[in-house]
Amino acid sequence: MGTGSYCNSMISLCDALRSGCAPIKVINMLHFSFKKVNFASHVKNVRLISNVRSSNGDQNTCETDKPMSFEEIPGPTSYPIIGTLHKYMPFFGEYDAETLDKNSWLNWRRYGSLVREEPGVRLLHVFDPEDIEVVFRQDHRYPSRRSHVAMLHYRLSKPHVYNTGGLLSTNGPEWWRLRSTLQKNFTSPQSVKSHISYTDIVVQEFLQWIKEKNVSHDEDFLPYLNRLNLEVIGTVAFNEQFHGFTEQEQDRNSRTSKIIDAAFGSNSGIMKLDKGFLWRIFETPLYRKLATSQEFLEKVSRDILLERANFFASDKNDDNSLLASFLKQSNLDMKDILGMMVDILMAAIDTTSYATSFALYHISRNLEVQKKIFDEIIEHLPTKDTHITAEILSKLVYTKGCIKESLRLNPVSIGVGRLSQKEFILKGYLIPEGTVIVTQNMVACRLPQYVRDPLAFKPERWIRGSEGYENLHPFLSLPFGFGPRSCIARRLAEQNMCIAIVRLIREFQIEWKGGELGIRTLLINKPDKPVSLSFTSRKRVDSLHNDVPF
Ligand code: HEM
Numbered sequence: 184m185g186t187g188s189y190c191n192s193m194i195s196l197c198d199a200l201r202s203g204c205a206p207i208k209v210i211n212m213l214h215f216s217f218k219k220v221n222f223a224s225h226v227k228n229v230r231l232i233s234n235v236r237s238s239n240g241d242q243n244t245c246e247t248d249k250p251m252s253f254e255e256i257p258g259p260t261s262y263p264i265i266g267t268l269h270k271y272m273p274f275f276g277e278y279d280a281e282t283l284d285k286n287s288w289l290n291w292r293r294y295g296s297l298v299r300e301e302p303g304v305r306l307l308h309v310f311d312p313e314d315i316e317v318v319f320r321q322d323h324r325y326p327s328r329r330s331h332v333a334m335l336h337y338r339l340s341k342p343h344v345y346n347t348g349g350l351l352s353t354n355g356p357e358w359w360r361l362r363s364t365l366q367k368n369f370t371s372p373q374s375v376k377s378h379i380s381y382t383d384i385v386v387q388e389f390l391q392w393i394k395e396k397n398v399s400h401d402e403d404f405l406p407y408l409n410r411l412n413l414e415v416i417g418t419v420a421f422n423e424q425f426h427g428f429t430e431q432e433q434d435r436n437s438r439t440s441k442i443i444d445a446a447f448g449s450n451s452g453i454m455k456l457d458k459g460f461l462w463r464i465f466e467t468p469l470y471r472k473l474a475t476s477q478e479f480l481e482k483v484s485r486d487i488l489l490e491r492a493n494f495f496a497s498d499k500n501d502d503n504s505l506l507a508s509f510l511k512q513s514n515l516d517m518k519d520i521l522g523m524m525v526d527i528l529m530a531a532i533d534t535t536s537y538a539t540s541f542a543l544y545h546i547s548r549n550l551e552v553q554k555k556i557f558d559e560i561i562e563h564l565p566t567k568d569t570h571i572t573a574e575i576l577s578k579l580v581y582t583k584g585c586i587k588e589s590l591r592l593n594p595v596s597i598g599v600g601r602l603s604q605k606e607f608i609l610k611g612y613l614i615p616e617g618t619v620i621v622t623q624n625m626v627a628c629r630l631p632q633y634v635r636d637p638l639a640f641k642p643e644r645w646i647r648g649s650e651g652y653e654n655l656h657p658f659l660s661l662p663f664g665f666g667p668r669s670c671i672a673r674r675l676a677e678q679n680m681c682i683a684i685v686r687l688i689r690e691f692q693i694e695w696k697g698g699e700l701g702i703r704t705l706l707i708n709k710p711d712k713p714v715s716l717s718f719t720s721r722k723r724v725d726s727l728h729n730d731v732p733f
Contacts, residue, residue, distance in 0.1 A: 250608050250612060251613070252612070253307075253612060253615055253618070254299070255612065256297055257295055257297070257299065258301075259294075261299075261301040266303060267301045267302050270300075271458075277289065280454075280458070281703050282702075282704065283704040284625055284626065287310075287597065290308055291310055296309070296310040296314065297309060297310070297609065297612070298310075302458060305617065305618045306618070306621065307614060307619070307620045308598075310623045310626055310630075311627070312657075312659040313656070314609055315622040315627070315661075318601060318609070319601075319622075319658065319666055321603065324359070325354065325355050325356060325604075326601060326666055326667060327601065327668075328600045329457070329600065329619050330351070330352065331351045331352035331453050331457070332457050333470055334351070335352035335353070337470075337473060337474055338352070338477075338522065345518055345522045346518045346522065347519070348522075350523065350526050360514070361515075361523070365509065365515075365523060368505055368509075369675065370673070374503075374508075375674040376573040378503075379572065379576065379678065380571075382415050382418070382419060382678070382679055382682050385414050385415050386683050387686060389414070389428060389683075390690055393407060393718070394690075398716075400696035400697070400715045400716055401715075403713035403714055404713075404716050405536060405537075408539050408540060408683075409533070409536045410427040410439065412539075412679070413425055413442060413446075413528075414428070416528070418504075419505065420531070421524065422491070422502050423487050426439070441479055442483055442528060443532060445475075445479040445480050446480065446528055446529050447476075448472050448473070448475070449473055449477055449480065450529060450706045450707065452472055452473040453706045454705060454706045455469060456469055456473060481525055484525050484528065485521060487506070488517065488520060491506055491507070491510065506524070527672075534595050534676065534707060535676050535680060537707060537709055538589070538676070539683055541593035541700070541710065542586055542590075542680065543714070544695060544700050545640045546585055546589075546693065547693040547694050548640070548695045549640050556585060556688050557721075559580070560685055560688060561689075563579065567689065571682055576678065579681065580646055582684060582685060582688075583677075584642035584643065584645040585684070586684070587660070588642045590662035591628045591634075591659075592628065592629070592640065593708065594628070594660070596625075596662070597621075597623065597704060598623045599622045599624065599661055600619065600621050602619055603618045603620060624661050625708075628660050633656060634655060663676075689721070692718075692719045692721060693718055693719075694719070695715065696716065696717050698712065700714075
């Protein structure tokens, strides 16, 4: 079979994967493609070199093999000045800037597991978890990312408001000053657990609200989840109630609605602005949108901060919000804290809502899985008014397996970005300093060479001791990134998702009513269609089957 038919078979494979073809059919197609095609033979040669180096235990100082240059890495043709940007041109280019997963599939099937691109920067896509591990092992004291470049520009242009670009966009020692100070309260298990009871209260209010609204599958559930996650993060991070479930706050001009819009307005422009440069010359509409969104989040944060700062000045409070802990740090000033508050509003709402949407999507399509979650929940929350505690959460092993499995199939980010800070050798190629590296975890997580039956939703693969347990490569699924630069709120986000899912499944039998759910990548992976769920009260299900305790 020639390259043409290889491409065709892989195109059908990609189409099949995206269109929700039965997983087994897709795997068969994959095996067929692998069997018939000599998969980019030069990549194999490079692998040999890399293996020799690995067995010597010293990748960087091999004297006999001269590393191949970065330009020799397979990838789309790069032209002077425009590099590979032509691939992203509307009408002509075959890549769509909003379907990054599709572009990655195309790259992987054409060029193999290491792909070079030059869309204005030196870019390397890494698909193999072994290589992903090598990338992260290079990590420096201050791991860097090249992202949020326009936001960095915006914040640095307002030195009276911000000291830095904030955690998301700052690199180097200044990033570490912020991170090392802020992360104590974000990540310590004790501090994270201290937020369980408030979060549970907010989630129960949310349940009450969606019951009153009689939410049906004709509505998109995502906006509901946005409100929930703003309310949760408001309470946990700022001890602020936004009252997002009230009639008044549902108005599109309310503070809640405008924060959700501004968070999305900020996030959705970041990636396109990172790729472009015109905003450096004049204020483009997209840059303006980013600036307006940031201004609104700034205003909300400033109002809360001023009120709280006065309150804390009295030193008589038992507030355990993150903001309370920030205000006690002597090496943070108000500008640092304001920047972090804006970062929290930007980073918390869409991420958790998309991740929860996809988890509900998988759980509601797999009623067997849902039954197992319900059985586990009912064992630990025998009545609806049992409070969720840290001890209960620690026992919900299956539910947590579902969250991990959903994040494997549908991570919020297609992979993790890093900026190399010194040259290193990967698969026999010399990767120069300053290369933008994107680890392609989402694609790798759907490949049969790394995961058994990869497109099936099988929470058991994460559960040690269960029959379906799989010892997956530790660098395969990295939904929260890796190392000191990983998501600062990982534990909190997982906890919030778990509490929401537990309460929803405890209350309702949930069914998926939409078609196959794909992704649209603006910065993170948003569901590409409405999140269409039907909620049937367990009371009703119970009276039908009469086998579930209440
Ligand atoms: C399910 C929800 C979430 C997912 C999947 C997620 C994922 C990620 C990922 C992949 C990164 C980049 C990590 C890396 O480069 O190694 C990141 C960074 C970050 N996340 Fe999250 N995140 C989530 C929720 C949150 C929440 C709730 C907050 C805030 C309360 C938050 C705040 C941040 C911040 C500030 C960073 C930048 C950290 C740094 O550069 O030091 N995230 N997140």
